[in-house]
Amino acid sequence: MATATAKTKKATQKTTAAAETQAGLPGIPGLDFEGDIGGGMEGTDKDSFAIPFLRALQKISPQCEETDPEFIADAKGGMLFNTATRQLWDGKSGLVFIAVAYQRRFLHWGARGSDSSGFKGEYLPEEAAEMERDGKVILHEGRLLFPLEDGTLNAKKCDSLQDTRSHFGLIVDEKTGDASQALLALTSTQTKKSKQLMTMLNNVKVKRKDGRMVTPPTWASKFRVTTVLESNDQGSWYGVRFEPEGFITSQEVYDAGKAFHDTISSGEAKVNYAEAEGGTRQDSADAKEKF
Numbered sequence: 001m002a003t004a005t006a007k008t009k010k011a012t013q014k015t016t017a018a019a020e021t022q023a024g025l026p027g028i029p030g031l032d033f034e035g036d037i038g039g040g041m042e043g044t045d046k047d048s049f050a051i052p053f054l055r056a057l058q059k060i061s062p063q064c065e066e067t068d069p070e071f072i073a074d075a076k077g078g079m080l081f082n083t084a085t086r087q088l089w090d091g092k093s094g095l096v097f098i099a100v101a102y103q104r105r106f107l108h109w110g111a112r113g114s115d116s117s118g119f120k121g122e123y124l125p126e127e128a129a130e131m132e133r134d135g136k137v138i139l140h141e142g143r144l145l146f147p148l149e150d151g152t153l154n155a156k157k158c159d160s161l162q163d164t165r166s167h168f169g170l171i172v173d174e175k176t177g178d179a180s181q182a183l184l185a186l187t188s189t190q191t192k193k194s195k196q197l198m199t200m201l202n203n204v205k206v207k208r209k210d211g212r213m214v215t216p217p218t219w220a221s222k223f224r225v226t227t228v229l230e231s232n233d234q235g236s237w238y239g240v241r242f243e244p245e246g247f248i249t250s251q252e253v254y255d256a257g258k259a260f261h262d263t264i265s266s267g268e269a270k271v272n273y274a275e276a277e278g279g280t281r282q283d284s285a286d287a288k289e290k291f
Contacts, residue, residue, distance in 0.1 A: 051271060052084030054182040056227045056238045078227045078238045082182060091227030096172040099201060100219040100257045101264035103166045107273055110159050119274035128161060137161045162187055165194035168264050170257055179253045181260055183271060190239055197242045219257025222248050
């Protein structure tokens, strides 16, 4: 004769199995939402969602300062940080990143600490070049600055135009295989890292059946993103490093990469740089710290 415990266990298993069959999604017992899939997302458009920024934290980043509202207890300089999910990765082991699209833009920033500080717009490279030719911006101490009303230049008082290389991609969870969207915006000293990544992607070749060597779409390749301590005569900061790790093997991840690429290339998704000011401005990207 079966014991009461055995009967209860068997009944529970039967109820759970029935609920899973009813809902069509195992792991959510007792809920039947087949007719409501996607509910609650009505009325959303391209401006309803944020593309998370992937950032290398510095010791002076808000997430590392105990007195800052953005403080995260486990955050340390050198970690990689997702601005939307607030997820952290160890900078030494890094994460898997799949590059799906690339944009180069020049971002207009107000002088930090002034009444007009903050993000003021973006320009295409050819527009920025024309502005420089017309004298609207002037290269001063390695930065493109908007002259003050009297025509003088002051790095602390002038608005700036910042060369920003944006790499849209997928972060792949190494445990589950799930992929999530992210944007890695590289500026200043990290511009050379952007060029390195683009060169590596351009050099990836595969042989077709007819023997020809071709370049596959960038979202077929995966890279390990880690952080490394860098320095110059002004101080030290954490930058990123890219290391190729071959091709992806998941068709689902490939399809997600293509879909994200199409969204970016079609202009359907707009980047809100104003929400990521701390990680995209040139005067903070190099986080001048003495270690």
